[in-house]
Amino acid sequence: MKRFLPLVVTLLPVALFLGARGPAALPTSDPKMATPRYDKTGALVRPEGFERWTFVGANIGMSYSEEAQAGPGEFHNIYTQPEAYAAYAATGKFPENTMFLLVVHEPAQKVSINKSGYFEGPMKGLAVSVKDREHSPEGWAFYSFDEGAKLAATAKAMPTAMCFDCHAKHADDDHVFVQFHPILRQARPRSP
Numbered sequence: 025m026k027r028f029l030p031l032v033v034t035l036l037p038v039a040l041f042l043g044a045r046g047p048a049a050l051p052t053s054d055p056k057m058a059t060p061r062y063d064k065t066g067a068l069v070r071p072e073g074f075e076r077w078t079f080v081g082a083n084i085g086m087s088y089s090e091e092a093q094a095g096p097g098e099f100h101n102i103y104t105q106p107e108a109y110a111a112y113a114a115t116g117k118f119p120e121n122t123m124f125l126l127v128v129h130e131p132a133q134k135v136s137i138n139k140s141g142y143f144e145g146p147m148k149g150l151a152v153s154v155k156d157r158e159h160s161p162e163g164w165a166f167y168s169f170d171e172g173a174k175l176a177a178t179a180k181a182m183p184t185a186m187c188f189d190c191h192a193k194h195a196d197d198d199h200v201f202v203q204f205h206p207i208l209r210q211a212r213p214r215s216p
Contacts, residue, residue: 057107059121060154067178068167071152074125077103081205084131084142088190099129099144102205113211118155118198126151150175153187153199162188164199 058077061069085097108122132145150169157163166187167179188199196203202212
């Protein structure tokens, strides 16, 4: 018995630590993380303060349609909660309650000293994807807060055929187009 005591003393803290962590599961959301809010009808309340979230990528004129567009197209900036980004970087998984915001800006030019090229003009749209199994049996839901001068305060989930099916088929990782966002590509944990 005496010769096993040092082994027990050494392994017990490790076993307790691993047992306290529970079985390997999807990461849970950080208690400080901004989480999706819903109204009484189940509509998503438009997230606020996202300008301080983690910027994960941008594009200009990206479209899933083959129709030609006039000009450079819209600017799209994509944000997620800092805690969701940190969980993804640490585990390769997006935690429950992850939100991605696609913020749409009109292209603008020839303002002030700008003589050529484009910059982000007024915000004209907002789309949000939410990982929330409690509110969406598919795991992810997609919302549009309209496009135009005034964004809606709430939005109902779009039908799965509008966004979910495409994300399920083409997204690089867990219904997220990681392939288009360099910050997420770089954060993805690499296999040893």
